Amino acid sequence: MRSAWVVMKRELGSFFVSPLAYVVLTAWLVWNGVVFWVLTEFYARNAVSSGAASPLSAFFGGSSLFFIPLLVFVPILTMRLIAGERQSGTIEPLMTAPVSDASVVLGKYCAAIVMWCVLWLPTVIYAWIMRQHGTVDWGATAASYFGILLLGSYFMAIGLLMSALAPTQIIAAVLSFVALGVLFTVGIGEFVFDGAAREFCAYVSMWGHMQSFSKGVVDTRYLFFDLSVATLAVGLSIGVLKARRHT
Amino acid sequence: MNEVSFRVEPGEIVGFLGPNGAGKTTTLRMLTGYLAPTSGEVRVDGIDAVRDSIEARARLGYMPEGVPLYREMRVYEYLRHRGALKNVDDVADAVDRSLELAGVADARTRIIGQLSKGYRQRVGLAEALIADPKILILDEPTSGLDPNQVRQFRELVRSFGGEKTVLLSTHILSEVEAVCDRVIIIREGEKVADLVPGDAETKLEDVFAELTASRSTEGAS
Structure with missing residues (x-):
């Protein structure tokens, strides 16, 4: 596990000295700043009619505005993880170092989770802003962040898997975008289908997931779904690296 | 084969x-x-x-063809990283020794991506030597x-x-x-x-x- 830590430190170090990190973080904050501003304006001008009860809970999952940037930013953050090493050739020294495939993958995955947290950390300021002008449901806010962490654990795992599969970073980004886009769209099927299909779509729905958490409801079904997808994707990534030795 | x-x-x-x-x-x-x-x-x-x-x-120490290195890292950072990955006990000491041995001690704090091909090659050699294989x-x-x-x-x-x-x-x-x-x-x-x-x-x-x-x-x- 010590080697996973070494891999993670290198990954984060390289990310945070790259211009990409700051372009992504700035773009992310600009986007979310605009979303948050529009939502607060909306709630200030309209009496709350339905759905999310506050701008904060609307921000954390009441609107599809939450997911659209994620579908783009997650692939950009995860594309380099393994495909980047493959493209630059550094995968060879990495895979010939005396470390297990699992610790390489876990190190990369933990680095991705830290990136995810760094992405979200500045949004705590929105809660602080709301506190200046009214009351904040801290329980629901904590649940929202917990939901975000769970969501990230499986988004990043999917991005990691695509990066393990793809020969280049661009292909990794496209594959993750498609995978997340399909999952998001399947979730919308909740409003389309009936019966078992509806149940299934609701279960997969990231929208429903975040709506639930943003109201302060920690639903163990979502918890189970997120963690099993994350475990599966990380496990498959290890398998992909192992298989690559046999080609 | x-x-x-x-x-x-x-x-x-x-x-x-x-x-x-x-x-x-x-x-x-x-x-x-x-x-x-x-x-x-x-x-x-x-x-x-x-x-x-x-x-x-x-x-073993291995220097792959073309010597792929993390271009954004500094020479000593890279060697430290590789030393840690290879479980070297005294990493600081091993970095100094391998830099000396490979003849790249003067490029210690340079960014790898800015080094000439010859220097990068020697950084690769220093890396292969880091764990004294x-x-x-x-x-x-x-x-x-x-x-x-x-x-x-x-x-x-x-x-x-x-x-x-x-x-x-x-x-x-x-x-x-x-x-x-x-x-x-x-x-x-x-x-x-x-x-x-x-x-x-x-x-x-x-x-x-x-x-x-x-x-x-x-x-x-």
């Missing part, structure tokens, strides 16, 4: 020779655990490199170096003789004659010769031409 069987004795410097595409890199990748052989056996220092891959990898595997270690650097490099490798086991691949014949105790020639994934360069009756260039050129003329006709 098939029918490439050879053995390198401790302390020996062996050249691995063959035309481009003969399977030199593939063979070295199997030795270093990057690729798994579909059949056959690989032993590193007596350890089964297929079953106990990590154990075997811990015993008994076995060194170098894939085309002098490609892209200028004549002075090539000479320095050869002197360095020769200085390892007896102490470290070195297997280096190349397609430069003079290199083999200058540094190697023994040479293995492969062609199209098969071993075709295993000889000592500098023997009275073996002129390496003729042997190499004879063993490897016939197929390419066939291909041309």
